[in-house]
Amino acid sequence: MERTHxxxxxxxxxxxxxxxxxxxxxxxxxxxxxxxxxxILNDGSCFNDLQVVMNRETLAxxxxxxxxxxxxxxxxxxxxxxxxxxxxxxxxxxxxxxxxGKSTPDYPLQKKRATPxxxxxxxxxxxxxxxxxxxxxxxxxxxMAIHEFFQSRGFVYVNTPIITTSDAEGxxxxxxxxxxxxANPPLTEDGAxxxxxxxxxxxxxxTVSGQLNxxxxxxxxxxxxxxxxxxxxxxxxxxxxxxxxxxxxxxMAFADLEDDMEMAEAMLKYVINTVLEKxxxxxxxxxxxxxxxxxERLHHxxxxxxxxxxxxxxxxxxxxxxxxxxxxxxxxKWGIDLQTEHERYLTEQHFGRPTFVTDxxxxxxxxxxxxxxDGKTVAAVDCLVPGIGEIIGGSQREExxxxxxxxxxxxxxxxxxxxYYCDLRRYGTVEHAGFGLxxxxxxxxxxxxxxxxxxxxxxxxxxxxxx
Amino acid sequence: MERTHxxxxxxxxxxxxxxxxxxxxxxxxxxxxxxxxxxILNDGSCFNDLQVVMNRETLAxxxxxxxxxxxxxxxxxxxxxxxxxxxxxxxxxxxxxxxxGKSTPDYPLQKKRATPxxxxxxxxxxxxxxxxxxxxxxxxxxxMAIHEFFQSRGFVYVNTPIITTSDAEGxxxxxxxxxxxxANPPLTEDGAxxxxxxxxxxxxxxTVSGQLNxxxxxxxxxxxxxxxxxxxxxxxxxxxxxxxxxxxxxxMAFADLEDDMEMAEAMLKYVINTVLEKxxxxxxxxxxxxxxxxxERLHHxxxxxxxxxxxxxxxxxxxxxxxxxxxxxxxxKWGIDLQTEHERYLTEQHFGRPTFVTDxxxxxxxxxxxxxxDGKTVAAVDCLVPGIGEIIGGSQREExxxxxxxxxxxxxxxxxxxxYYCDLRRYGTVEHAGFGLxxxxxxxxxxxxxxxxxxxxxxxxxxxxxx
Numbered sequence: 001m002e003r004t005h006x007x008x009x010x011x012x013x014x015x016x017x018x019x020x021x022x023x024x025x026x027x028x029x030x031x032x033x034x035x036x037x038x039x040i041l042n043d044g045s046c047f048n049d050l051q052v053v054m055n056r057e058t059l060a061x062x063x064x065x066x067x068x069x070x071x072x073x074x075x076x077x078x079x080x081x082x083x084x085x086x087x088x089x090x091x092x093x094x095x096x097x098x099x100x101g102k103s104t105p106d107y108p109l110q111k112k113r114a115t116p117x118x119x120x121x122x123x124x125x126x127x128x129x130x131x132x133x134x135x136x137x138x139x140x141x142x143x144m145a146i147h148e149f150f151q152s153r154g155f156v157y158v159n160t161p162i163i164t165t166s167d168a169e170g171x172x173x174x175x176x177x178x179x180x181x182x183a184n185p186p187l188t189e190d191g192a193x194x195x196x197x198x199x200x201x202x203x204x205x206x207t208v209s210g211q212l213n214x215x216x217x218x219x220x221x222x223x224x225x226x227x228x229x230x231x232x233x234x235x236x237x238x239x240x241x242x243x244x245x246x247x248x249x250x251x252m253a254f255a256d257l258e259d260d261m262e263m264a265e266a267m268l269k270y271v272i273n274t275v276l277e278k279x280x281x282x283x284x285x286x287x288x289x290x291x292x293x294x295x296e297r298l299h300h301x302x303x304x305x306x307x308x309x310x311x312x313x314x315x316x317x318x319x320x321x322x323x324x325x326x327x328x329x330x331x332x333k334w335g336i337d338l339q340t341e342h343e344r345y346l347t348e349q350h351f352g353r354p355t356f357v358t359d360x361x362x363x364x365x366x367x368x369x370x371x372x373x374d375g376k377t378v379a380a381v382d383c384l385v386p387g388i389g390e391i392i393g394g395s396q397r398e399e400x401x402x403x404x405x406x407x408x409x410x411x412x413x414x415x416x417x418x419x420y421y422c423d424l425r426r427y428g429t430v431e432h433a434g435f436g437l438x439x440x441x442x443x444x445x446x447x448x449x450x451x452x453x454x455x456x457x458x459x460x461x462x463x464x465x466x467x
Numbered sequence: 468m469e470r471t472h473x474x475x476x477x478x479x480x481x482x483x484x485x486x487x488x489x490x491x492x493x494x495x496x497x498x499x500x501x502x503x504x505x506x507i508l509n510d511g512s513c514f515n516d517l518q519v520v521m522n523r524e525t526l527a528x529x530x531x532x533x534x535x536x537x538x539x540x541x542x543x544x545x546x547x548x549x550x551x552x553x554x555x556x557x558x559x560x561x562x563x564x565x566x567x568g569k570s571t572p573d574y575p576l577q578k579k580r581a582t583p584x585x586x587x588x589x590x591x592x593x594x595x596x597x598x599x600x601x602x603x604x605x606x607x608x609x610x611m612a613i614h615e616f617f618q619s620r621g622f623v624y625v626n627t628p629i630i631t632t633s634d635a636e637g638x639x640x641x642x643x644x645x646x647x648x649x650a651n652p653p654l655t656e657d658g659a660x661x662x663x664x665x666x667x668x669x670x671x672x673x674t675v676s677g678q679l680n681x682x683x684x685x686x687x688x689x690x691x692x693x694x695x696x697x698x699x700x701x702x703x704x705x706x707x708x709x710x711x712x713x714x715x716x717x718x719m720a721f722a723d724l725e726d727d728m729e730m731a732e733a734m735l736k737y738v739i740n741t742v743l744e745k746x747x748x749x750x751x752x753x754x755x756x757x758x759x760x761x762x763e764r765l766h767h768x769x770x771x772x773x774x775x776x777x778x779x780x781x782x783x784x785x786x787x788x789x790x791x792x793x794x795x796x797x798x799x800k801w802g803i804d805l806q807t808e809h810e811r812y813l814t815e816q817h818f819g820r821p822t823f824v825t826d827x828x829x830x831x832x833x834x835x836x837x838x839x840x841d842g843k844t845v846a847a848v849d850c851l852v853p854g855i856g857e858i859i860g861g862s863q864r865e866e867x868x869x870x871x872x873x874x875x876x877x878x879x880x881x882x883x884x885x886x887y888y889c890d891l892r893r894y895g896t897v898e899h900a901g902f903g904l905x906x907x908x909x910x911x912x913x914x915x916x917x918x919x920x921x922x923x924x925x926x927x928x929x930x931x932x933x934x
Contacts, residue, residue: 001721024721026895044688045621073895101896124887127687140624147614154474154512157607161925162696163711165932177642179700182652183660193650199700200932213925220594221511229629233646233666244630254468254491420591420934428493428540429568458628458680465632465667467887
């Protein structure tokens, strides 16, 4: 179809003034003043709506158009008129309008504002609302910014596998993947499931992290990153948890925890600056209607040096806060896993900017994190941001074969499952580090949207996998 | 670690001549000539290896270094010496070399060339070979080119869900995703699996396509694309099939089959040109050792206008070929699904360039493809390329509600499952089209590698999900 995108009209309105253009899009509203009327049209190419003016005298099918329902699709040809006095910089004076697809009076998006809960029941239609047009464009722009950031630094993008027969975090809570007939599964002689008959010849699950696979590639390419879906079968119905979410996991050879933090900080700033630059209309709307502190926070983070504190010092800060009368729900003591309330206190109240907390107790972190000299903490880092808490978790990896094997033993893990992982330490081991960024958390942070269900195109949570 | 990437040395060798640099990388080979020697080092930042020259007189730990095994990691400080007479443009005269991580005499990658079959058993090590360093860098560059192509045209990247409760192709052959205890699943009163007890409250599977979800977003943003993993639980052990693979699925509103083909052709050319520009060393190696026709083929495709033929005319061409004595394994007749041998005949022998075949019989294509005026063919298109056959499959979608509903009825499909899909035709339907590109097929095409197991970081196929 020969047409001009509405985004192009906004980008070049000065040059196009007085010219005849053809656009196509969906009706957001129609106002009929009997002899003239306004059609507000959007084609999805940008956040802005286009105002079309129609006149009974010049538009043969004026009544047909005036009677269309919200959501109908139209093709409009008309003259672009600059309107420097008006709120919108230009409008289209319609010469002809064709109905491409009608809508109905019960179109689910009516003028009155719908609740997020209702919109979750019409996920196929909700991308047409202002909120979701803003969220999902920002999501796309942020994804591209992440690719640009890493590719421009020479990182190789690796598609680590989704189906796995190992468990990176040793965490359990994984989804089983199978082709066995579950009502009638093949059994071994002693009555257990005979996994050798399953598609992969053994039990398989959905991955919780691509990190261990990414390390294979970091030992060849130096710097690599993943960006793909990961899964948790956690039965937790919160605003921050989804069963399926996207993760970015860079992995860098010849890098320590300091390099890791520098890369994480540079990446977050790059993404924020890119979204600030490319999505001003979306951010303005979100700042106005969703989170009044959004723009200020993004500008602040983009221009702050992130704070750095060890876990041990962070605990002292929190203990001091308790002494000074601050109430936390969870007790503070060296050895605890920090709760969101603790994280937010540190980044919001104490430091007032994004904060890296480093060197956590080994007991609360994964087996692959590098043991520090003190023998009780590991070279782990979490990045905490105001308003959210933890957004990034990373570590320097244990590159010493003997230390790693001892740790695997200590934790009673299946050594054979980590043979390949240990091989990387057997053949030319190097210090290396990486981190994981939950992409939906980032999008929540970039948009001010506080429910993960509203930043995923079609969220999967306990009891929900519609659409 | 303060170091210079080897890629930077190659990019700026003229400026760096005579300067002292520090690099780190892995030993690809060491030649010890008693009083001097050569270390060939690679850090993964580029395809090229770095030649390090060491001299017994000036290197205190000469014997330690000379005795290192292939695969060891080293940190080297030395002077960059331009060598305009030699094969490589420069070398490093080592002043000091530190062993970061030793390797062993039984390091799996020795000088003799390993078979692809053997390398598949050491997927954690194989990225360090020339073949896989070429393949996986090209994979990464091609992925980025695809994002660039669509983002620069205003497409919104949509992460359609991986876990699904519907079946886009109506094809079966899906992986079940569950958290039920398979040895002891909850049963309903009549002895069937009680899916209401499963994580999502109903049977769930891994997606075979994001298209139907992408259409939801195309009706809001106009132009969108997906790029993510898809799955087939097909029990086929061929060079072209994997259980897990990545797909790119653009979807465009206000677009017909002609627009679809133009976009597909432009995308393929953009990706090929980007890889030709960014990966010359990788392509030269592949052209020399893997597929001697590779570079010629890529240049040819990048500069050809793709041929276009209807399915009906393609059948006539194939029938004529049979008449003229050409032997096909599968019989040719209007109504058949084209086999790879037919596709390759068309694109290689008859047209000698990439070829779009359009307007297939409705009976062999999916329910959502737009019915043509003739009532027996649909607005489908396959893009065939020399050496591979089908690389892209697309169609204009059926945007007419009544025609779509009739087709769903005819095929005896569950109407309720497609209610949302039909809603898109109920509220402002527009003509729209899209296609699917199997990313691994594309990488095979770009590299000349003929087995899908060798273009996936860790391939998942029947009986195989190691690493």
